[in-house]
Amino acid sequence: MDSWFNIRNEDAVDSPALLVFPERVKQNIALLKAMINDPSRLRPHVKTHKTKEMTRLLMDAGITRFKCATFSEATMLGECGAPDVLWAYPLYGPKISRFISLQVRYRHTRFSALIDHWEAAQALADEAEKRGEVVNVFIDLNIGMNRTGIAAGDNALALYQACTRLPGLSVQGLHAYDGHVREKDLEKRGVICARNFEAIALMSERIKQMGLPNPRVIIGGSPSFPVYAGYPEVECSPGTFILWDKGYADALPDQAFLPAAVLLTRIVSMPTDNRLCVDLGHKAVAAENPLERRVYFLNAPELKPVSQSEEHLVLEAPHGHTWGVGDVLYGLLYHVCPTVALYDYLTVIENGNYIDRWAVAGRGRTAVVGGE
16 A cells, blocks of 8 residues: 555654645645646635645745635735735625735735625725725626626626726736536536636627726636636636645546645544544534545545544444554545644644644634734
8 A cells, every 4th residue: 555644753743633745745836837838827725725834835836826715814925925915705894904904014915806796896995095005806707606706797897897997996807716617527627617718708808898908817726727727818726736635636537636635543432343433523624525525544444434523533444453542544635625724733744754833824814914
């Protein structure tokens, strides 16, 4: 068995722990760059890793544009000196003033925001003008995800044009996310993406016909990245590539990224001969998937989850098994992004040894910007 995930000094690591393997991270970054003609078109989402260290690895690789969705993620990027950051989440209430405070504090970072409603645009523009600021914005388009955004067409075009007349805003272009497109076959996925892009291309053309600058287009996530990487006019926003997970590895066989994050857990009890309890409850692994699709044990694929609570995961073992209390299991995540958000730090593994910890700096929601 390929045991790349085993560590020699596992006794030095308390459990549960989320291990990260930097050499694999670097290989994933290199593969990402190899899949696109120009790395300046990459705008990876940091929601997957939420760390300064991996942000810096991306910047060292020549990637200068980023995407985020929370205040803590945006602050982390500002502290890293990221040149260009899109906050890809609607701004409302206190988030408006916090966003502008962020822009004021980190002048070296060019921040942008999303707009999909006129009222939100007016509120953001009014606050920006009051503080003597101009905010870069992209119009968020709904191309089937049906959670945020405005449908491409006349209403979106009217919103775009109206925002260009607001003194506190600078309209940069269009944004669209298509996380619902998960067709396993890459060719079929490409047909779906092409169909979704038609309305965006038409909007771009109509914007130019109005005499406005050619809009920038930011589109896609991990599943559609290989497709849009072939569209030279757009920026691409994959996120999961950097750590990868079993969910995408199973669903997207065309992408050869390596899993670079593994859960370390221990057997803490054996309530019956064939039932094992490990310290991997809801607080330690993302629990939004069905129980059987939360974690896959690399060194024990025969173990089947039967129940989970806040601190415990109960597994069924085959009769005659040799597992015992204190034994270590290594689990591959089905969904890495929300699992990272459960940890204060990642446990760094190099050459088979635990050597360091990386703070998950972007996991919280209470980072404070000076002047608030």
